[in-house]
Amino acid sequence: MKSLVLSSVVAAIVVFSGCSSKEAMVDKSAANQGTTKEVKSVASETVTKDNAIVTSEDNSIKVLTKSDIEAKLLSVYFAFDKYSIPVDGSVNVSTDVTTIKSDANGFGIKLEGNCDEWGSDEYNFALGLKRATSVKKALVAEGIAASRISVISYGESNPVCSDKTQDCWAKNRRVDFSLIK
Amino acid sequence: MKIIFLIVMLINFAQASDATIDVIKKVEALPNIAVEDATLTYDETFKLTFFKSIVADLNVLSIFNVDRHYKTGYFGDDVVVENKDVNYVLKYEMDEGDAHSLIVKVVLLKNREEVFSKTYRVGDSTVYMFVSHAIAYDLNEFMGEPSVEWMKRKVIFSRIVAPRKSEIVIADYTLSYQKVVVQGGFSVFPKWANDEQNAFYYTSLDANEPKLLHVDLRTAKVTSLLSSQGMLVCSDVSKDGTQLLLTMAKYGQPDIFVYDTKRKRYKRVTTYSGIDVNGQFLDKNKIVFISNRLGYPNVFSKKIGSPDVEQMVYYGNSNSACSVHGDYIVYKARESSNSFSKNTFNLHLISQKTDFIRRLTATGVNEFPKFSKDGDAILFIKSYKFQSSIGIIRLAYNKNYLFPLKSGKIQSMDW
Numbered sequence: 001m002k003s004l005v006l007s008s009v010v011a012a013i014v015v016f017s018g019c020s021s022k023e024a025m026v027d028k029s030a031a032n033q034g035t036t037k038e039v040k041s042v043a044s045e046t047v048t049k050d051n052a053i054v055t056s057e058d059n060s061i062k063v064l065t066k067s068d069i070e071a072k073l074l075s076v077y078f079a080f081d082k083y084s085i086p087v088d089g090s091v092n093v094s095t096d097v098t099t100i101k102s103d104a105n106g107f108g109i110k111l112e113g114n115c116d117e118w119g120s121d122e123y124n125f126a127l128g129l130k131r132a133t134s135v136k137k138a139l140v141a142e143g144i145a146a147s148r149i150s151v152i153s154y155g156e157s158n159p160v161c162s163d164k165t166q167d168c169w170a171k172n173r174r175v176d177f178s179l180i181k
Numbered sequence: 182m183k184i185i186f187l188i189v190m191l192i193n194f195a196q197a198s199d200a201t202i203d204v205i206k207k208v209e210a211l212p213n214i215a216v217e218d219a220t221l222t223y224d225e226t227f228k229l230t231f232f233k234s235i236v237a238d239l240n241v242l243s244i245f246n247v248d249r250h251y252k253t254g255y256f257g258d259d260v261v262v263e264n265k266d267v268n269y270v271l272k273y274e275m276d277e278g279d280a281h282s283l284i285v286k287v288v289l290l291k292n293r294e295e296v297f298s299k300t301y302r303v304g305d306s307t308v309y310m311f312v313s314h315a316i317a318y319d320l321n322e323f324m325g326e327p328s329v330e331w332m333k334r335k336v337i338f339s340r341i342v343a344p345r346k347s348e349i350v351i352a353d354y355t356l357s358y359q360k361v362v363v364q365g366g367f368s369v370f371p372k373w374a375n376d377e378q379n380a381f382y383y384t385s386l387d388a389n390e391p392k393l394l395h396v397d398l399r400t401a402k403v404t405s406l407l408s409s410q411g412m413l414v415c416s417d418v419s420k421d422g423t424q425l426l427l428t429m430a431k432y433g434q435p436d437i438f439v440y441d442t443k444r445k446r447y448k449r450v451t452t453y454s455g456i457d458v459n460g461q462f463l464d465k466n467k468i469v470f471i472s473n474r475l476g477y478p479n480v481f482s483k484k485i486g487s488p489d490v491e492q493m494v495y496y497g498n499s500n501s502a503c504s505v506h507g508d509y510i511v512y513k514a515r516e517s518s519n520s521f522s523k524n525t526f527n528l529h530l531i532s533q534k535t536d537f538i539r540r541l542t543a544t545g546v547n548e549f550p551k552f553s554k555d556g557d558a559i560l561f562i563k564s565y566k567f568q569s570s571i572g573i574i575r576l577a578y579n580k581n582y583l584f585p586l587k588s589g590k591i592q593s594m595d596w
Contacts, residue, residue, distance in 0.1 A: 081477070081499075110389060120502035120513065120548065121592055122370070122414055122428060123471055123478055126435035126456040129411045133433055150389060151411050151433070157369065157592055158344045180389065 066179050069103045073177035076135050077170065080116070083130035085138055093135065096177060097142040108180035109144070111135050113153040116169035121155045128153035128175075135175045150180070200509060200530060200539070200576050212268040214245040219256035219274040227306065231275065234310050237355065238317035243578040244326050245269065256286065258295050268292065271320070281305060285312050289320065297323050310357050327577065331553035331596070335378050336560065337371045338594040347592055349383055354560065354596070355584045356571050362398070370593045372415045375422045376554065381595075382406075382415040382425070393427070407440070407447075416460045417468075426450075426460035426468060437470055439485055450485055461505040463533075469493065469505050480512050494531060496538060502548060506556035508533040511541065513548050528561060530576070541574050542581065551596040560596050562586065 074092040076085060085093065100109060113128030132151035140146045161168040216235055220228055232251050239247045254261045256274040264270050270290045278284045283306040289297035299319060301312045314332045321329050336352045349363035349371045363371075367386040374380040379399050385392045391413040395404045407413060411430030416437070418425055425440040427447065437460040440447040450468065451457040456478070459471040469482045472490075478501040480493040494500050499515035509532050516525045528541040528550050541547075545565030552559055559574040563583060570583040 118515075119478065119499065120459065120471070122416065122458045123456065123501045125412050125414065126428065126458045129430055129435055130456060132411070151430075152386070152389065152391065153412050154345060154367075154386065155369075155592075157341055157347065157367070160344075 064103055066107070066181075069099065069107070070177065070179055072099050072103065075174045075176050076131075078131050078173045078175075080169075080173065081119070081127070083127060083134050085134050090138070093138045094142070097139060097144065100139070100144055104179055106181075107148075109139070109149045110178045110180050111149060111151045112158070112176040112178060113151065114158050114172055114174050114176065115156045116172045117156045117159070118169070119156075121157070125153045125155035128155050131173075131175050200532070211244065211246045213248065214239060214269040214271060215248040215250075215252065215260075215264045215267045217252050217254035217261060217264065217270060217272045219254055219272055220276070221274070222277055223275055223306070227309075228275070231309050231313065234313035234355075234357070235271070235273070235316060237582075237584070238313050238332065239271075239320070241332070241573055241575070241582050242317055242321050242326070242329065243575050243580050244321065244324055256288070258288075258290060258293065260290060260293060265293070271316075273316070277306070278302065283309060283312065285316070287316055289323070308358060310353050310355065314353060327557060328555060329557065330555055331558050334554065334596060336594060336596050337373060337378075337381055339369050339371055339383070339592040341590045341592050345386070349381075354571075354573065356586060357584070363396070370414045372418060372595050374418060376420075382418070384413055384415070406442075406445075411435070414458070416458070416470075417462050419462050419465065424462075424465075426462060428458045428460065437468070448485075450483070452488075459502060461503060461510075463505055469503055469510055471501055471503060480510060493533075494529075494538075497529075502550065504550045504552045504559070506552035509552070509556065511550040511552065511559055513550060528559070528574070542572075547572070549591065549594045551594060553596060560594070562591055562594070 073096050076089040076092050078089065079086060111132040113130070113132035115124035115128050129151060132153060136146070136149045136151055139149060156172070159172045161171055216232065218228055218232055229251060236247055236249050239245055248267065252261055252263065254272060256272055260270045268291065271287065272290065273285055273287045276284045283303050285301045287299050287301065288295055297320070301315055303312055318329055318332050332354060334354065336354055336356065337349065338352065339347050339349050341347045345367045347368055348361050349368050350359050350361050352359045363383065369384050369386060371381050371383040374382055374395060380395060380397045382393060382395055385394055390408045390410050392408045393406045393413050393415060395406055409429045409431055411433065412428060412435050414428040416426045416428055423442050425442060427438045427440050428435055429438050434454065435456055435458055436452065437450045437457050438447045439450055450460065451470065451472070453472060453474050456473045457470055460468045461470065463469055463482060467482060467484050469480060471478050472481050478499050480500050480503050481490050482493055483490045493510060494512060497514040497516070500512045503510055503512040509530060511528055511530050513526050514529050516527055525544065526546045526548055527543065528547050530539040530541055531537070541559065542563070545563050547561055547563050549562045550559055551561070557576065559576065561572045561574070563570045563572045569586040571586050573582045
């Protein structure tokens with residue numbers, strides 16, 4: 001056993017001593033041709049925090065609340081002591097029909113009739129109701145199911161203003177929309 | 182000739198009893214009355230407040246010339262020197278009884294001799310005005326004048342406190358006493374349910390559909406009678422309290438119905454496709470109501486069960502509220518032709534029996550006319566030059582009295 005190890009060591013010494021005398025072979029031809037050309041660095045873009053954000057507007061679907069939809073529904077205004085829808089009121093009704101058929105599709109519609117302060121309140125409650133009914137008829141004519149629509153009147157008890165002016169009285173002669181789940 | 186003379190005399194007598202004829206009396210000397218306060222307790226403010234209440238009530242009686250000067254004296258059969266020539270002197274003394282009750286002793290002197298005396302007691306000095314009304318009522322009875330029972334009756338009204346928020350209040354006829362009985366929601370059109378005034382109806386708009394409710398003031402029990410889409414108002418109650426006239430929109434548009442409170446059934450009375458509201462019983466089978474069937478609000482009558490409708494008023498361009506007593510109808514009329522001018526609304530009185538119209542007010546916006554139960558007086562609200570007042574019209578005396586109103590916007594009222 002001892003003789004085997006000894007002979008292996010001797011063999012290794014002979015092999016490695018023979019390699020150490022070699023010199024590395026270097027190609028000297030390139031060194032003789034000048035310095036190496038520096039190439040352009042690869043164009044890079046720094047991605048900052050700002051640019052990295054993907055905006056939610058572009059990518060998410062916005063959910064409208066009940067209040068948002070009600071804010072889109074336009075009130076319909078009426079002439080003094082009248083409950084037929086005037087021409088500009090019809091424009092509002094058409095706009096409202098679009099909203100009801102789209103955004104408000106899952107809701108019931110409550111039409112709230114209102115009046116200015118002139119006349120007795122019982123008469124005004126009836127007048128407000130007729131106004132709400134006129135709007136209901138207009139909505140049904142445009143394809144809204146009658147079963148989705150209810151009407152109520154608040155007479156002169158739900159004013160949006162209290163000034164004694166024609167402008168304020170005109171604002172109070174109206175039908176408002178509200179949504180019911 | 183004798184027959185013609187007799188017929189003319191009969192016509193004159195008939196006209197003399199018609200309230201639509203203006204009562205123009207010759208200048209008649211009404212007896213004078215002065216009031217002396219013999220109170221030793223209570224502060225000066227309360228003493229003056231009570232004095233003003235007594236003087237106001239005596240004025241409304243319309244049977245005295247009332248001295249409005251505050252005078253103090255001793256309780257007894259003597260008067261202060263300024264009153265020695267006055268026909269009548271009313272002396273009173275207030276005192277505080279057990280548990281803060283108010284006791285008022287009263288004596289009436291005629292030509293310095295005692296002719297009437299009484300003692301009144303209420304649970305609290307805050308309801309002093311009811312003592313004042315009772316004193317005036319008793320003096321009126323003592324003087325043998327037509328009854329002023331209405332002076333002791335309560336008024337019920339709804340008051341708007343914010344958009345779609347209102348409260349129901351019970352008050353005396355001057356509205357100086359007020360007690361809120363329904364609060365916090367949207368409660369409108371209160372109506373006394375009976376003569377005793379211990380129950381009332383009102384409409385609640387808190388839910389999606391209007392509901393008619395009955396409230397028993399003795400037990401505080403609230404009962405729901407009906408609900409209706411759109412609109413539901415109790416406009417009138419029959420004398421026996423069993424029938425109600427309702428304005429309902431059962432079929433989507435406002436019509437008048439009669440409701441039987443015992444059978445709990447209703448029957449449609451009007452069928453016009455426009456506006457029919459404010460039904461009032463003329464008698465058991467006939468009503469007066471407001472309708473726009475001529476293109477503007479006006480007063481009509483009809484028999485229940487009959488399709489025929491009779492126009493009652495042929496004057497004015499907007500007659501939008503009415504109240505009925507016997508053959509008489511008081512209604513509110515717009516008197517300016519332009520909808521947007523400074524509008525004047527006046528009260529007018531007509532009779533089923535004659536063609537006369539009597540204008541009862543002259544200026545401002547006069548609304549919510551209500552006959553007293555006995556038809557002697559009409560209660561109303563007046564707004565004139567930014568001041569609101571509650572008004573009393575004494576029909577037989579052709580006089581109107583106003584009390585300043587600080588109650589906010591009144592939505593509806595019943596007496």
